Amino acid sequence: MxxxxxxxxxxxxxxxxxxxxxxxxxxxxxxxxxxxxxxxxxxxxxxxxxxxxxxxxxxxxxxxxxxxxxxxxxxxxxxxxxxxxQKGLDLLPIMLELTEWSGKYDAQTSASQAFLERIAKDKQRLIREIRATWEYT
The missing domain is CATH 1.10.10.10 (Winged helix-like DNA-binding domain superfamily/Winged helix DNA-binding domain)
Structure with missing residues (x-):
């Protein structure tokens, strides 16, 4: 669409x-x-x-x-x-990129270090895991 x-x-x-x-x-x-x-x-x-x-x-x-x-x-x-x-969920990679960027440059970020490490370690796996919680038929 x-x-x-x-x-x-x-x-x-x-x-x-x-x-x-x-x-x-x-x-x-x-x-x-x-x-x-x-x-x-x-x-x-x-x-x-x-x-x-x-x-x-x-x-x-x-x-x-x-x-x-x-x-x-x-x-x-x-x-x-x-x-x-589905169109909204397709923003997930962008949202993770913004989170990672902000975590790098915002000394007061509320993103947990563990979440930032998950993004850095294996972003594609994290995307699959989050997508799995949003089941669309």
Whole structure:
């Protein structure tokens, strides 16, 4: 599946920036991918303190881009659950690269040394392990 939304240019870096290049979108993807957050309320508990209007806007944008999908929780019909689509999960290598880069240059990183070592030691194995937790049919 490819997108055809209007953009400033057809540059691949521009496409990525327009898709998830603001300061909040990658944090939402991080929370879905690595922190098992699924609900609107879950995202609001992140330490970065995203505002409700920004969160609603970014979730809507991610859904429109096909990176995130939302479903009604079967056990609580008034609750919406967000999850990554295959397109969203395909961001995993990028997220690990960003984590590794930040771990190298941010002296105050919250990434554990063990996780950073796993990325450095065998990134492809880690990708397979994380992907295995996101079973898509």
């Amino acid at each position: 490819t997108d055809t939304f209007p953009s400033r240019s057809n540059c691949p870096i521009n496409y990525a920036v327009e898709s998830f290049g603001d300061k909040w979108t990658l944090l939402i993807i991080r929370d879905l991918m690595f922190k098992a957050k699924q609900s609107y309320g879950d995202f609001l508990t992140s330490s970065e303190k995203i505002s409700t209007n920004i969160l609603a806007d970014r979730l809507k944008r991610l859904e429109e881009l096909g990176i995130v999908m939302k479903e009604v929780n079967e056990s609580n019909r008034s609750r919406v659950i967000y999850s990554l689509t």
